[in-house]
Amino acid sequence: MDPRREYLQTITRRHFFQQGALGLGTAALASMLPERAQAATNGPQAVGGLPNLPHFAPKAKRAIYLFMAGAPCQMDMFDYKPTMNDWFDKDLPESIRNGQRLTTMTSGQKRFPIAPSKFKFKQHGKSGAWVSELLPNTAKMVDDLAIIKSLNTEAINHDPAITYITTGHQLPGRASLGSWLSYGLGSMNQDLPSFVVMTPKWSGRQQAQALYNRLWGSGFLASKYAGVSLRSKGDPILFLSNPDGVDAQTRRRMLDSLSKLNQNTFDQIGDPETQSRIAQYEMAFRMQTSVPGLTDITDEPKNILDMYGPDVTDPGSFASSCLLARRMVERDVRFVQIFHRGWDQHGDVAGSLPKQCKDIDQACWALVQDLKQRGMLEDTLVVWGGEFGRTVYSQGKLTKENYGRDHHPRCFTTWMAGGGIKPGMVHGETDEFSYNIVKDPVHIHDMNATILDRLGIDHKRLTYKVLGLDTRLTGVEDHGPVKELLL
């Protein structure tokens, strides 16, 4: 460890124990996060969660969600539909469309001509899963993955759809998956936030769909459960750095006085919130050293950097985000979510989709392998996927070389790995048009219930009363974990 960091941590800890010796009230102790003391014997203990959670022994202690915002083309990547070659430029049969509503981007089209994938597919691994040439590295690890081809949703436009899959509701106002985890399970560490979000750059279509803070927001839950953005430019965490001209010693000196004066206030008024505030400032100070330690990847050996590919040293790339994700879960951050944009291929699938795949393919593979070689994959859940699927018929001009695809909610492909998910399986089937599900549908609520389940949460019992209703991430309809996926 960097001697300076070690020094700072020592003085921090000293402070902490001094405070502890002053005799804190129970309420203050709860938010003082003294898990380090417990951690010595017992591994990381969560602090700040609900008393009855986890509901059962979790298979996954943490999760990484690789979100492909914009909606990847399932039939060009995973959902192989060879018979479509015979359907080139023929219309999608009305019997297949079967009443599906269309976005107003293609509802005016006179025809719905089928665009077979122009990419080559092969079977891989023991599972024999089909993967296209766009994902050569993902193809290498299909036996680590559970590929789900039958995910489905109701929303057909980006904003409602991505809000739906991340918060369980199409309109703003609900709590995101990660904030539910922080609320229910608490934090496993005292130096870093429990839920971290990254928004790396992308190479495909630059006119990319928007993200919204609400996708990792806390909605009706308290704001402390919201995801914290880890940024690649400026302060990695907002306002982390001391102002110009103030070094760590000067900050420490100020904090020493602050703690003393705040302790005076507590002695006089007796509000436990004051003690909690003292603890929060100490945690802030610890973050000032632990976060730079987290984002400084110079201690990573070359072979690891090589695994993630050349982009890994480019801050703000997807590859660098994946490496940081691994470094975070190693440090007991519970949930990391990476939102990679640019997957909205209404046109130019041929030009834009390969670029998007190249951004993510090697890094996805590296992340899973890296976790595996560290023995962390078994209790780290990795999820990959977008907010809906795309149409087999072309939006705009169709040629053999190029085509576009509109939004499609009825089926799309996602994969999960590690954290108590059965490896090497393909779940769910779609019809030959990749338009309707013919076997084992998985609703997005089912997938979220599965994620919660692996983390030790019964999705029906993690609720929060909003306007009198016990509201949960997975909505009011009857949904649940996908049994077939569970180890």
Add this chain to the structure above:
Amino acid sequence: MTSHVFHKACLFPICMAALVCFSTTTFADDAVDYSRDIRPLLSNNCYHCHGPNEQDREGGFRLDQLESTLAEADSGEHPIVPGNLEKSEIIRRIMSTDPDEMMPPPESNKSLKPKEIEKIKQWVTEGAKWRDHWAYIPLEKSEVPTAIDANWGINPIDNFIAQRLDQSGLTPAAPANKTRLIRRITFDLTGLPATLAEVDAFLKDDSPTAYEKVVDRLLQSNHYGEHMARFWLDAARYGDTHGLHLDNYREMWLYRDWVVNAFNSNMPYDQFTTEQLAGDLIPDATEDQIIATGFNRCHVTTSEGGSIAEEVYVRNVVDRVVTTGTVFMGVSFECSRCHDHKYDPFTMNDFYSMFAYFNSMDGNPLDKNIKDPAPIYRQIPQAGRDEIAKLKTETETAQQAIKDYLAKIEYVEPEESTDAIANEPTEVVWIDDGLPEGAKGEGNSPWEWTEEKELVYSGSQASTRTATGLSQHFFTGAKTPLVIYEGDKLFTYVYLDPKNPPKEIMLQWNDGNWNHRAYWGGNLIDWGTDNSASRKRKGDLPELGKWVRLEVPASEVGLKVGAKINGWAFTQFDGTVYWDKAGIVTREGRPKEYRSLKSWIAEVKKSKPASIPKNISELIKKADDKQTEADLKKITSYFVENIFQDTKETFTPLQKTIKKNNERTAQITKASPTTLIFKETAEPKEAFILTRGEYDQKGDAVTRSTPESLLSFPEGAPNNRLGLAQWLLDPKHPLTSRVAVNRFWQQFFGTGIVKTSEDFGSQGEVPSHPELLDWMSKQFIDSDWDIKATMKQIAMSATYRQSSDITPELYKLDPENRLLARGPRYRLDAEMIRDQALHVSGLLSSSLGGPSVKPPQPDGLWLAVGYSGSNTVRFKPDTGSEKVHRRTLYTFIKRTSPPPQMTTFDAPSREACIVRRERTNTPMQALLLMNDPQYIESARGLGQRAILEGGEDTASRIDFIFRTCTARHPTTSEADELTQLLKDNRTTFEKNPEAATKLISIGESVANKDINPAELAAWTMLGNLMLNLDEVVSKN
């Protein structure tokens, strides 16, 4: 009222022995109270299947109605037989352990605790006394309890509080000292700290009315309205962007200012409510009343490509219904959108009957991504109105002069035509400060115009665009096309931002198709065929940072003689580009000089120029024998006024005046702020029950009506939003007043009398002081909804003025301070914390109202999430103290990425209605207060004030800085600690003057140059400490 409370001792030892620990909602008492103890249990555990929802009701009985509870259920058993545990079936069921019998059933994930079962049993044993849900019972004035202690209490509020405390064996706390009190009340009425002068004046004033004078002064301050508005704007979900998808700018701040003014003028709450819900329907509605209706337009909107208008329409209306329910009635209508409410007496029919009041908005549900989707109101400022009036008079004079001349001039046809063609080519401007008539502006995002002087070439505006990748703006459909003649050249002016230059720029023209393109720079835009008229390279990018004229001969881009251009596109790849003045240089396009009516008519017949008004060209087209005398006169008149060379000198200046005035009027109008309003369609739109709440699943049609279960509709009231407001404000309405008063209470104490201020229904929490709430609510109505009077009443109470000191015992008994055995103490809201920092540092601008401002925030927050083509994808901070040091109320809220200075401290994103904020305590808050440049700047301002205004020595300066932030003097140990810190900081910065200079240079304002930088830096860190103190960020 008097302030004798300051003079008397009130220090009874608190007697704890008789107390049992209570939860937040149920306080210890032996008697079972149905409303408080039983109904919430039944609601939460049983109503789901045995409640108001008819479709899902099981067993044929409902426990929300007495009749059904006592009657025979499907099973033949009676759910409850008062006084008889054995015969009461629900008792048997809740005590059963058989999974098939037990209630609530295991799969419900609900369960009753043994203590709760005991309570229910006790209630049945005691005769199952029943009362309807407290919040739905009409208000009756509660009797004010007699004082428990004749020495404590100032107004009736205190009697209610003391009675409840007494029941729990508690006594009120001592009054807060004067310094704490003035800081507390100043925050609670204005959102700002008290100045030292105000503190001193209060301390000096020994009169019994000293405190009341402060309260009255604060209620008169304009900052009162700003503070009150902030809470309301959370509820109204006010923001500066659409909130969905592109999340573009939308202009709405006139509504925000309306709210501020309404509170400042103490508009009665009934009027406040009526104008927001139905201002447009008030006969002869004033401008302000129209602006107020923005309340129903604040909801998030979208224009996402692919959106289905009907779906968005339903969402918008649902938001209005749900928000109205929450804000005015504290009920959760949303549940009854898809099914009858499970807990409260609202049916789906009720929901869609309410829907029918809000669905007839005269405008498109999609916002078109523009700042002013109709219906809107445009407020032209007084100066503008005056100018427009003046211009109008001038124009009328000119028009009259034209008329007079025309009447005088007698046209005589010359014997010989002397018409001539002007020879010199002229520049015909087509686009400048706006689009040609009839043109429809479009683009990847809407046309954006800048008025920054150095970025405008001609007139007052230039169009601009910042792009990542390919982006453009264009129009088609110009009414008068540009006709191409031999040798014509198209031209425009362009300015490329040197800091963010594009890779390529392109011009395109449409004469029916767009295949006429010229580009400069890289060949990245692949439209058309390279090296042809459909993609013609005209050279490298023009010089950056300079206005450059671009010219393209029409022939080079395939525009043949006679072609008619109706559209023009400005396209770019990456970068920031400004475009101005565009048109054509033409020889033939210029009008001929006519001296003969005959030859002009012949020419018009031949070439049919589009520039001639339709009515004249129609007349000319008529066959000669069909032309009447009057027709001819009209034609002649037009000719003389507009065409005839010999009268040009007379008419042209007059016409120019008219044209200029029209343009100026349009310009003033366009520059005036707009705000979204509600406007009713001529005929109400039909409403339907939507099965499962789905927009495309229309069930039975419904008509407008309000939920009967609450109160019947007032007789004679119009059945529209105006009538709806009358229904809400009917003194018999059980909810409106209670809900409003509860929120005012919440502002002072952090928690309402009903903690769930958003939900007064079955599932909400019961009030801690139901009689007090009822008494105050009745008072509120009887005072003609006087908000300031209510605020004053709370502020004056002894309850509010108590000390907030907490003993561990008291904390254990009442951690949330629901019984109010002490004064309020909690962290200040986001806005108060920032406003305080700016205020104590002397930076805060005190100006009121106006467009929202963008104080600095860390780079890249908007870019990280924003849609590439959104006009809010890049954050550009404002500059100048008048903008960056405004009160936080005026900070621009981009709803998909709100300012971290607000959200970090629990301010909502304004995407949905919020009437109660959470209050958290996090390390992110600590980092922000320690390191945000605006807080550092404030710390320096504060330090600088200490040096300049705090006297000559360190001790007096420390006293100054401490008092400025806390209102009180520091204790000796506090002063010592600060002195030592100052000393240590001095040493640090004296050793490193460079660091000192860096620190004091942060921020918009400039440090005082006369102060030694190391000294100022040391004081800056002291200021930084002060702004982070628990006592300073809290209300004490």
